[in-house]
Amino acid sequence: MLTKTIIKPNTYFDSVTLMRISGQLAEMEGVQDILVGMGTDLNKESLARVDLLTGEAGAASPNDLLIGVRVTGEEVLERVFQKIDELLSQRRDSTADGSEGAPKEQLRSIARACQSQPGYNLALISVPGIYAAREAREALHQGMHVFLFSDNVSVEDEIDLKKKATAKGLLMMGPDCGTAIINGVPLGFANRVRRGGIGIVGASGTGIQQVTTLIDGLGKGISQAIGTGGRDLSARVGGMTTLAALDALAADEQTKVIVLISKPPAPEVAAKVLDRAADTGKPVVLCLLGAGTMPVEGKGIIQCRNLEETALQAVSLVRGGQPVILPEEGGDRPAQEFLARRKPNQKYVRALYGGGTLCDEAMTVFRDAGIPIFSNVPLTPEENLANVERSQGHTFLDMGEDYFTRGRPHPMLEPSLRIPRLLQEAADPEVAIILLDVILGHGSHSDPAGVTARGIQQARQRAATAGRQLFFITALIGTAADPQGLEQQRRLLEEAGVAVFTSNVRAARVAASLAQEIAAPERM
Incomplete structure (x- = not known):
């Protein structure tokens, strides 16, 4: 196993770009760990957690690009760094100003962009938190509404920005604003x-x-x-x-x-x-x-x-x-057939969510049904999962939470990073049902259902080798007009034997109902 961490001084890319690049690299054969991010304290902590933080990387500034990898051999390492250079070059080219002869520097600040092409009325900002407030202030000064995707912005800056926006009759969406649809x-x-x-x-x-x-x-x-x-x-x-x-x-x-x-x-x-x-x-x-x-x-x-x-x-x-x-979805017959075939010790639900709100909603369904749960985002101390790396009982994981995403793409960007945990849960002989979300739309992976379906098929095969079967339920969030295509994504999941619902609460209710049916004989 080889590890290498390099620093590219004064090389900035936004967080969404770097998460996408990390996700593409993580799919390469032979890559065990990968982090591509700016030299922020959070990214340094992430490098340290996987033993990739060197002294030089520890001294990097937030303006420096950090790249840490763990691979299986020299050839893989060479391919990874060739791919990194290729992806970064593509990104540089794609951010060039489309107007002829216009220097790229015009797009490197909001003020210059407004000078070059007046008339902008909204700024989307995704830069490290230490710079985000400054850029948002400039956008407000230029008379623009702001969609601030960046997190790690202080509450004091948030209050100041929102006061300025209110005074100007502008919308200050964020910080840490993930979604909007404007006009x-x-x-x-x-x-x-x-x-x-x-x-x-x-x-x-x-x-x-x-x-x-x-x-x-x-x-x-x-x-x-x-x-x-x-x-x-x-x-x-x-x-x-x-x-x-x-x-x-x-x-x-x-x-x-x-x-x-x-x-x-x-x-x-x-x-x-x-x-x-x-x-x-x-x-x-x-x-x-x-x-x-x-x-x-x-x-x-x-x-x-x-x-x-x-x-x-x-x-x-x-x-x-x-x-x-x-309309009704899913159907009851596959679930009942699974209940008839499951092993007696298979009784627990494991939920692996990318959407934090969807995870909260599913947990509420279980609470309302009187089913005890554990989670990394608990509502009460009794629900706290003692070890995030190891599930217990009915466990609900928000895998978009900081513990799972520091230095790695969000599961909506790169669903393959959820597959190792899916396989871990599937290997637990007490697990009966696995509940997931698959979220389509702009910003999400180009084929989240396909990635998830392949992981599910692998999990099924491993469980079958151990003489067990599993029941998979998915909340599929999307529309026919989404780039991924709702029906195409639904078909991929259904072909993998998944019960698919476009309503998350319905998916959670089916999981809760099955858990109650399994538990009923134990209470008799």
Whole structure:
């Protein structure tokens, strides 16, 4: 086994680009560990965790590019570094200004871009957190709305940015904003959906994706989907973006119904948000993810329990109150056939999620059913997974959480990085059911279902060798217009024997129902 870490001084690439490059390299034969990232403290910690941090790398600055690899031999190492140079060169070429004779430097700052081509009204920023606030301030100064994908921005900077945006009548989406759809244009991780009369405000990226894709599947569309960032409804930030977004949707003639998706806000912020929502003069559908509800009586706000119900309610309101249902999916027969064939000791569900909100929603289904769970993102101390590397009982993993993504691509970018854990769970003789999400759209992998299906087939083969069978359930989040194609992705999963649902809560309910059926004889 060979390891090598190199530094490319003063070589900057944005985090999304580097995550994609890491994902492509991770798929190369002979690569055991790979990290391609800027010299931030978090990336250095990630290198240290896999024993790739050298003294020189430890001294690198955030402007320096770090590349750490562990491979099986010299030939693999040579191929990896050739591929890195090729991918970085492609990225440099693709970011050149399309206008003839224009120097590339014009695109290296927001101010120069605005000078070169006036008229921009929105900036998408994805740079290391230590630079993100500065770039966002410049964008606001130039009169642009901001979609700030970057994380690791201080709460003090967030408050300052949102105050500046509010004073200028601009939207400050983020920091750590993963999803938005503005005037039909997907930003970050987002899906291609129909245009229509439903406007969305959300602190949750995958929550927005689930609701917008369900609405699209029901034949209706989205006017705007405005992300806020996860801290917006905290007591310190005070819901500034949420309030601005509600005002924007209230003034938008195309928006007929407003959907508000969030985790329970701070009590003092909740009152302001509910009052502002009631003042829009439009129907408002509220979905609080995780535990908790808010008193909404008398405010004309409809509160829903999950993302599917939220989508159905919004579509019903657009249709003038006409009842709306989601078609049945999955079918009961395969599940019952599995129950008849499983080994007596197979009793647990293992859930491997890329979407944190979808993981939270699935855990809520199990809690409501009275089924004890463990997780790396627990709601209570009793749910805390003692060792993230080893599951116990019914375990729910948010594999998009920092522990799994530091120095590695998010599973939505590179689903193959979830396969080793899938195989680990499949090898546990007590596991009966594996629950996953597969998320389509812009920003996501070009074939997430194909990658997942190949991992599932491998897991099935290993389990069969041990005399066991497994039941796989997937929440498939996407639309027919997505680059990956919803039906093509569904077909790949179904051909691998997976029960596929476009509603995450339905997928989780099937898993919970099977877990209860398995446990029922033990309680007799």
